[in-house]
Amino acid sequence: MAVRYANRMNSLKASEIREILKVTEKPEVISFAGGLPAPELFPVEEMREVASLVLAESGRQALQYATTEGFGPLRQKLADRMNRKLQTNVTADDILITSGSQQGLDFTGKVFLDEGDIVLCESPSYLGAINAFKAYGPKFVEVPTDDEGLISSELKEILEKVQPKCIYVIPDFQNPTGRSWTLKRRQEFMEIINHYEIPVIEDNPYGELNFEGEILPSLKSMDTKGLVIFLGTFSKIFCPGYRIGWVAASQEILEKYIMIKQSADLHTSSISQREIDKYLELYDIDENIAKIKEVYRKRRDLMLAEMEKEFPDNVKFTYPKGGLFTWVELPAHVDAREVLLKCVENNVAFVPGGSFYPNGGNENTFRLNYSNMQEDKIVEGIQRLGKILREVLQPLPQ
Amino acid sequence: MAVRYANRMNSLKASEIREILKVTEKPEVISFAGGLPAPELFPVEEMREVASLVLAESGRQALQYATTEGFGPLRQKLADRMNRKLQTNVTADDILITSGSQQGLDFTGKVFLDEGDIVLCESPSYLGAINAFKAYGPKFVEVPTDDEGLISSELKEILEKVQPKCIYVIPDFQNPTGRSWTLKRRQEFMEIINHYEIPVIEDNPYGELNFEGEILPSLKSMDTKGLVIFLGTFSKIFCPGYRIGWVAASQEILEKYIMIKQSADLHTSSISQREIDKYLELYDIDENIAKIKEVYRKRRDLMLAEMEKEFPDNVKFTYPKGGLFTWVELPAHVDAREVLLKCVENNVAFVPGGSFYPNGGNENTFRLNYSNMQEDKIVEGIQRLGKILREVLQPLPQ
Numbered sequence: 166m167a168v169r170y171a172n173r174m175n176s177l178k179a180s181e182i183r184e185i186l187k188v189t190e191k192p193e194v195i196s197f198a199g200g201l202p203a204p205e206l207f208p209v210e211e212m213r214e215v216a217s218l219v220l221a222e223s224g225r226q227a228l229q230y231a232t233t234e235g236f237g238p239l240r241q242k243l244a245d246r247m248n249r250k251l252q253t254n255v256t257a258d259d260i261l262i263t264s265g266s267q268q269g270l271d272f273t274g275k276v277f278l279d280e281g282d283i284v285l286c287e288s289p290s291y292l293g294a295i296n297a298f299k300a301y302g303p304k305f306v307e308v309p310t311d312d313e314g315l316i317s318s319e320l321k322e323i324l325e326k327v328q329p330k331c332i333y334v335i336p337d338f339q340n341p342t343g344r345s346w347t348l349k350r351r352q353e354f355m356e357i358i359n360h361y362e363i364p365v366i367e368d369n370p371y372g373e374l375n376f377e378g379e380i381l382p383s384l385k386s387m388d389t390k391g392l393v394i395f396l397g398t399f400s401k402i403f404c405p406g407y408r409i410g411w412v413a414a415s416q417e418i419l420e421k422y423i424m425i426k427q428s429a430d431l432h433t434s435s436i437s438q439r440e441i442d443k444y445l446e447l448y449d450i451d452e453n454i455a456k457i458k459e460v461y462r463k464r465r466d467l468m469l470a471e472m473e474k475e476f477p478d479n480v481k482f483t484y485p486k487g488g489l490f491t492w493v494e495l496p497a498h499v500d501a502r503e504v505l506l507k508c509v510e511n512n513v514a515f516v517p518g519g520s521f522y523p524n525g526g527n528e529n530t531f532r533l534n535y536s537n538m539q540e541d542k543i544v545e546g547i548q549r550l551g552k553i554l555r556e557v558l559q560p561l562p563q
Numbered sequence: 564m565a566v567r568y569a570n571r572m573n574s575l576k577a578s579e580i581r582e583i584l585k586v587t588e589k590p591e592v593i594s595f596a597g598g599l600p601a602p603e604l605f606p607v608e609e610m611r612e613v614a615s616l617v618l619a620e621s622g623r624q625a626l627q628y629a630t631t632e633g634f635g636p637l638r639q640k641l642a643d644r645m646n647r648k649l650q651t652n653v654t655a656d657d658i659l660i661t662s663g664s665q666q667g668l669d670f671t672g673k674v675f676l677d678e679g680d681i682v683l684c685e686s687p688s689y690l691g692a693i694n695a696f697k698a699y700g701p702k703f704v705e706v707p708t709d710d711e712g713l714i715s716s717e718l719k720e721i722l723e724k725v726q727p728k729c730i731y732v733i734p735d736f737q738n739p740t741g742r743s744w745t746l747k748r749r750q751e752f753m754e755i756i757n758h759y760e761i762p763v764i765e766d767n768p769y770g771e772l773n774f775e776g777e778i779l780p781s782l783k784s785m786d787t788k789g790l791v792i793f794l795g796t797f798s799k800i801f802c803p804g805y806r807i808g809w810v811a812a813s814q815e816i817l818e819k820y821i822m823i824k825q826s827a828d829l830h831t832s833s834i835s836q837r838e839i840d841k842y843l844e845l846y847d848i849d850e851n852i853a854k855i856k857e858v859y860r861k862r863r864d865l866m867l868a869e870m871e872k873e874f875p876d877n878v879k880f881t882y883p884k885g886g887l888f889t890w891v892e893l894p895a896h897v898d899a900r901e902v903l904l905k906c907v908e909n910n911v912a913f914v915p916g917g918s919f920y921p922n923g924g925n926e927n928t929f930r931l932n933y934s935n936m937q938e939d940k941i942v943e944g945i946q947r948l949g950k951i952l953r954e955v956l957q958p959l960p961q
Contacts, residue, residue: 168760168790168815168816170675170819171674171675171676171680171728172677173673173677174822177822199628201627202627204624204626204627207626209618209623209626210618212622212626213615213619213622216611216614216615216618217611220607220608220611220614221611224605224608225602225603225605225607228605228802228803228804229600229802229804230597230798231804263828264806264828264831264832265828267829268827268828271828275569275698276568276569276572277568277569279570279571282569293826297826297827299826300823300826301569330567362565362566392566400628404627405626405627406625406627406628406629407626407832407834408662408828408831408832408833417566418566421568421572424572424575425575425698427694428665428669428691428694428697429665429666429669429695430662430665430669430828431665431691432806433806434806434832434835435804436804436835437834
């Protein structure tokens with residue numbers, strides 16, 4: 166058979182890391198690899214009640230086709246909540262419900278990117294976004310980052326040389342680094358963006374999971390020109406199983422996303438939307454978020470304390486103030502993929518950092534997740550990992 | 564602001580018809596426009612029980628991230644059911660769960676089509692498929708059809724001239740025409756396809772809704788070379804609200820779809836998948852399908868009898884043996900869009916046929932749906948429509 170695929174299929178390869186990480190599904194493996202929330206915090210009983218209510222009150226509508234834009238009352242609640250929590254000024258009409266915020270990323274590629282177009286992103290950036298954009302054949306230009314976020318002077322320099330279609334950023338508790346942008350960096354960023362009029366995709370899955378300090382203003386709240394496309398999701402503040410995310414953008418841009426949504430999957434599950442809407446009506450999601458933050462904060466504290474103790478001195482890592490991840494940098498000559506192979510033999514796992522750089526390199530980095538492992542497993546896992554790192558980095562004299 | 568979109572956004576225009584049809588949401592309008600199933604047949608009470616059980620038995624897993632391929636037990640049940648009902652020979656590994664079969668259509672475009680590639684489809688064809696493919700910039704070549712299905716000699720002639728990347732067909736109770744392919748046409752089609760080795764997308768949302776006679780063998784059941792990509796869905800045999808569809812294809816092809824799914828939305832709602840799986844375990848979906856067929860058959864009979872009585876003689880229409888639609892052909896000079904405007908004034912609606920032809924033309928056609936209206940409304944609606952058609956086609960002498 167000589168089936169001919171689209172050219173894009175050549176650039177999308179099944180990830181070797183995914184193959185390695187398949188072993189992490191074994192129960193004896195302590196995995197810091199996934200970006201999974203803690204399932205013991207999911208509001209299972211509440212959702213049983215909610216599911217029953219939604220079907221009793223509006224079963225026929227909930228099981229029928231629905232509008233592409235999403236369930237009206239849920240869009241209204243999301244707009245109100247964003248305005249309250251993130252200091253934005255959006256209406257229900259500015260919101261499109263998506264099947265997880267991953268779908269918002271895919272649509273972004275589809276709306277903006279032709280083959281050869283330039284897309285900017287932080288260096289490193291979320292690998293799911295990189296893969297979503299890759300399907301549309303763009304060139305990636307990586308903007309350097311530091312502990313304060315995306316480096317404004319570097320962005321300026323890049324924008325003097327190239328004309329990107331859009332820029333993708335995660336200002337709060339970034340995936341993979343766990344870092345947040347300072348207020349100053351946010352302000353500088355919006356000034357530059359407004360000057361060059363570049364659409365910004367602000368991906369904000371973790372922003373409400375701040376363990377200390379205030380939530381900083383979202384880029385969307387500073388958006389005076391309708392340039393910021395905000396991606397939100399329930400996956401980390403509630404649970405991922407319903408696959409409910411949203412896009413908030415200016416009317417002109419949102420219309421394009423709605424058109425794409427129509428041909429991509431007609432609409433997101435009407436029953437899932439109504440169930441989440443009912444949950445928001447009956448329960449206080451902020452109480453749920455407070456519980457999540459409490460648990461994750463403890464896990465972060467424990468993981469970082471253990472890393473301090475167990476990791477060799479020439480291993481650097483970030484101190485996230487929220488979110489799900491810390492980011493580790495090994496000495497430049499060490500390949501984290503090789504470390505992972507040793508780790509998997511010892512039933513502990515992480516994600517090597519190379520895949521978070523769309524243009525490659527930086528193989529001496531990796532990402533650790535602390536949200537999905539119980540405390541005793543975190544201690545045990547970091548001890549195993551520390552032992553391996555010490556062996557790799559400080560070999561015993563022969 | 565000078566935001567620059569991808570070129571594909573130029574070819575995707577918000578449909579004027581969609582705008583006109585927005586008025587059909589008013590309760591006084593009798594709409595034969597949508598392709599909606601009858602909500603009074605949805606198993607609402609059963610799903611209340613199922614939802615509660617799934618959350619009680621496996622709440623944490625149901626609300627967590629899940630694998631891209633889909634929920635294992637559901638994939639197994641789908642493979643078994645396809646083999647039993649459609650005479651195929653597939654395994655759970657050949658199945659990918661999608662967010663409705665619309666997503667399978669979008670992925671088909673993404674997997675196969677580069678700009679300028681040729682895709683073949685029936686003339687006319689499902690407008691949702693046409694729009695999904697359009698986003699990838701192909702050229703459409705329409706293969707003529709008649710009451711027996713896609714015309715084999717026409718397909719042969721086309722394949723001597725062009726090299727399509729794939730061919731999209733709906734052999735059972737087609738949307739929009741309601742026609743089914745004869746067994747002979749299916750056999751001839753597969754011979755031609757096997758000779759030229761063209762991937763076939765067999766879209767089969769209505770195949771099980773046969774009102775009389777046996778279900779004919781699916782193309783997938785005749786597929787000896789792994790060329791047929793089968794798209795299935797629960798939308799018409801159960802309910803659309805969960806957005807659960809599936810792709811069944813050979814391993815080589817399915818791998819491509821899985822890669823695309825990963826970056827498009829990670830996976831389909833895990834809780835929706837588990838709920839449908841549980842329903843299939845506890846209930847006999849075939850009993851539900853039998854009920855649906857009984858109701859739709861009556862509605863079809865009534866609509867067609869009314870059309871015979873009310874429509875002028877120079878209006879032709881199909882006699883579907885199953886599915887949701889009948890297809891109407893007006894004299895060549897009459898524009899169905901103009902008829903629709905008059906209809907909307909009189910609170911009755913349909914979808915003009917032009918949009919079902921990717922290369923345009925055939926504005927003298929329209930599609931009628933009979934599944935979504937109660938019997939008294941069908942009579943009343945066809946009477947209104949008949950009156951307008953008589954006015955348009957047989958104007959009174961001045």
